[in-house]
Amino acid sequence: MKEIASSDYSIWIGENSLSKLDVSGYSKIAILVDENTKRDCLHKLPKFNDFIIIEIKSGEEHKNITTCNFIWEELTNNHFERNSLLINLGGGVIGDMGGFCASTYKRGIDFIQIPTTLLAMVDASIGGKLGIDFNGLKNQIGLFNNPKSVLVNPKFLKTLHDNKLKSGFAEVVKHALISDNNLWEELTSTPFDILDWGAIILTSIQIKNNIILSDPFEKKNRKKLNFGHTFGHAIESYYLEKGTPILHGEAVYMGMILETELSPIPKEDKNEIKNYILSNFTLAHTPKKSNLLPFLMNDKKNVQGKINFSLLNEIGDCSIDNLFSINEL
Numbered sequence: 001m002k003e004i005a006s007s008d009y010s011i012w013i014g015e016n017s018l019s020k021l022d023v024s025g026y027s028k029i030a031i032l033v034d035e036n037t038k039r040d041c042l043h044k045l046p047k048f049n050d051f052i053i054i055e056i057k058s059g060e061e062h063k064n065i066t067t068c069n070f071i072w073e074e075l076t077n078n079h080f081e082r083n084s085l086l087i088n089l090g091g092g093v094i095g096d097m098g099g100f101c102a103s104t105y106k107r108g109i110d111f112i113q114i115p116t117t118l119l120a121m122v123d124a125s126i127g128g129k130l131g132i133d134f135n136g137l138k139n140q141i142g143l144f145n146n147p148k149s150v151l152v153n154p155k156f157l158k159t160l161h162d163n164k165l166k167s168g169f170a171e172v173v174k175h176a177l178i179s180d181n182n183l184w185e186e187l188t189s190t191p192f193d194i195l196d197w198g199a200i201i202l203t204s205i206q207i208k209n210n211i212i213l214s215d216p217f218e219k220k221n222r223k224k225l226n227f228g229h230t231f232g233h234a235i236e237s238y239y240l241e242k243g244t245p246i247l248h249g250e251a252v253y254m255g256m257i258l259e260t261e262l263s264p265i266p267k268e269d270k271n272e273i274k275n276y277i278l279s280n281f282t283l284a285h286t287p288k289k290s291n292l293l294p295f296l297m298n299d300k301k302n303v304q305g306k307i308n309f310s311l312l313n314e315i316g317d318c319s320i321d322n323l324f325s326i327n328e329l
């Protein structure tokens with residue numbers, strides 16, 4: 001088991017990480033699950049007495065204020081006090097929403113993140129961003145707040161659908177491209193099916209954690225994590241509006257290919273990145289740029305009408321605040 005120190009909490013990673021689940025001293029404990037993590041993950045937690053289970057429906061469409069009302073009601077009806085604990089057992093939806101509910105209930109109770117998807121392990125549970133969707137806008141309401149700890153156990157991935165695993169893997173690929181050439185070499189030289197998940201998750205978390213420690217509130221360095229996500233979000237929104245949603249990771253893979261094209265790196269590196277993604281992951285048809293423009297023009301990161309990209313300087317290094325006008329794309 002490895003410990004990574006973040007700002008004021010630890011991230012424990014490995015097959016024994018759940019032994020670090022410390023529930024001592026709390027007056028009440030709740031475990032937040034959805035139907036899938038209740039079935040596949042709950043029995044893997046260490047046994048302890050006196051907790052309640054709060055079960056919500058799985059899926060992004062339930063990451064909203066109605067579900068929060070239900071969670072706050074459960075806490076209230078069960079007389080949870082300030083000195084209570086919420087354990088979030090699930091993917092990014094449970095982590096983001098459970099963390100948000102815990103941080104706002106009675107002005108904040110402790111919470112622990114136990115991510116059960118690859119995306120939540122290497123991305124969503126790291127960095128303290130919490131929130132819910134509102135009026136069709138993703139993560140519109142939320143805050144930054146840190147958990148007491150994050151416990152990452154790759155064992156949970158055994159029950160995760162292959163398409164979700166590959167989708168979450170987009171963030172691992174991104175971490176390699178923006179910050180770690182050695183990780184990129186490892187990914188590209190090892191068949192996907194025999195990757196050493198323990199080692200890859202550890203390296204990937206270290207990359208995200210280091211970036212976050214250098215810039216917790218996304219003023220500078222943290223923007224590197226947006227590589228692939230400007231086009232990626234536009235593609236995701238395009239398919240959502242069409243009524244044929246695609247997985248987040250699928251959109252990010254396409255976004256990384258397009259943003260690699262914009263990056264000032266040699267042609268052979270561009271081809272290497274594109275070939276690796278296309279030969280390992282099945283992607284939807286990339287929409288025409290004209291179809292993406294309305295979404296790009298509304299991107300939160302835009303500056304004076306220009307689209308703001310994080311681009312590769314080379315494989316393993318990234319620059320921020322590259323501004324392009326619509327005509328330049």
Ligand SMILES: NC(=O)c1ccc[n+]([C@@H]2O[C@H](COP(=O)([O-])OP(=O)(O)OC[C@H]3O[C@@H](n4cnc5c(N)ncnc54)[C@H](O)[C@@H]3O)[C@@H](O)[C@H]2O)c1
Binds near residue numbers: 119120139157161
């Ligand atoms: N806070 C952040 O910094 C951050 C970063 C990236 C993404 N996010 C958020 O994360 C969310 C997406 O997270 P996600 O991809 O984990 O999706 P998710 O939470 O919806 O989980 C995907 C599905 O997998 C199921 N599941 C979870 N763990 C399982 C397991 N071990 N076995 C079987 N089934 C399992 C869930 O029930 C769900 O149906 C989005 O809402 C996104 O906004 C947040």
